[in-house]
Amino acid sequence: MIKVLIVDDDFMVAKVHAGFIQRTPGFAVVGVAHTGGQALVETERLQPDLVLLDIHLPDINGLELMHQLRDVAPDLDVLVISAAREVETVRKALRGGIVHYLIKPFSQTDLHERLEHYLSAYQGLDASKVEAEQSDVNRVFGLSVSERTLPKGCSVETLELVESALKTAPGDLSAAELAEQLGTSRVSARRYLEYLHDEGALEVRLKYGVGRPERRYVLKGR
Known part of the structure; x- marks a missing residue:
């Protein structure tokens, strides 16, 4: 369960x-603060995983507060939720290592999507393995299949067919077996x-058999 401080x-x-977050599976609101001072006390006391942080607070700028919060909770993640639209403010927030920047007003769906991405990407990366693969990093930065740099002659549409074939295969596949299934060449x-x-x-x-060993492919974790 991801502990959230608002x-x-x-x-x-x-x-x-708070109502939005409580309706999102995997998240629980553990506290609410209305000033920077309260936020600092609650962060040290509750040690939340994630803070939903406004920029405009009565006693301190949220971006300055962010660094103080990490002094008392070094592993803290921050999702900025603010009406602040200045480009320089957004840049400073990004340099500060936020997981996302959501401009008010926003819908429950907007927040839900950011939380789901955080849950699957950031938390998944922490728990998955000792070393990260490129696919893990792509997921953290929200890089979709359509944005990948594919090898020359490859298409997103065919890549999706290949991934689907691997997911439905009862076991591992060779290039020859995949080629026959998709109607493509073995080289492709x-x-x-x-x-x-x-x-x-x-x-x-x-x-292994006669000649060179055959390379067979299977999705990780299967």
């Missing part, structure tokens, strides 16, 4: 945000498989 000077807005099928292997999404198993 920091907002508006009592009603903080209450609304291997190009996609090797790309996914380089991304860290696949494991390679060698099948």
Whole structure:
């Protein structure tokens, strides 16, 4: 369960945000603060995983407060929720290492999407393994399949078919088997498989027989 502290000077807005978060599986509101001073005390006391932080607070700028909060909770993540739209403010927030910047007003769906991304990407990276694969890093930074730099001659549409075939396969697949299933050449099928292997999404198993061992591919974790 992700422990969340809400920091907002508006009592009603903080209450609304708390309601949004409580309706998102995997998250629990552990506290609310309306000033920077309160936020510092509550962060040290509660040690939340994530703070929803407003920029405009009565006693301190939220970006200055962010560094103080991390002094008492070094592993703290920060999601800025603010009406502040100045480009320089957004830049400073990004340099400060926030997980997202959500401009008020926003809908429950907007916040839900950010929380879901945080849960799957940031928390998943922490718990998954000792070393990160490129696919793990892509997920943290929100890089979708359509934004990847694919090998020359490859398409997003075919890559999605390859990934679907791997997901539905009862076991590992060779390039020849995948090529027959998709109606492509073996060279093309291997190009996609090797790309996914380089991304860290696949494991390679060698099948020994006569001649060179056959490379067989399977999704990690299967």
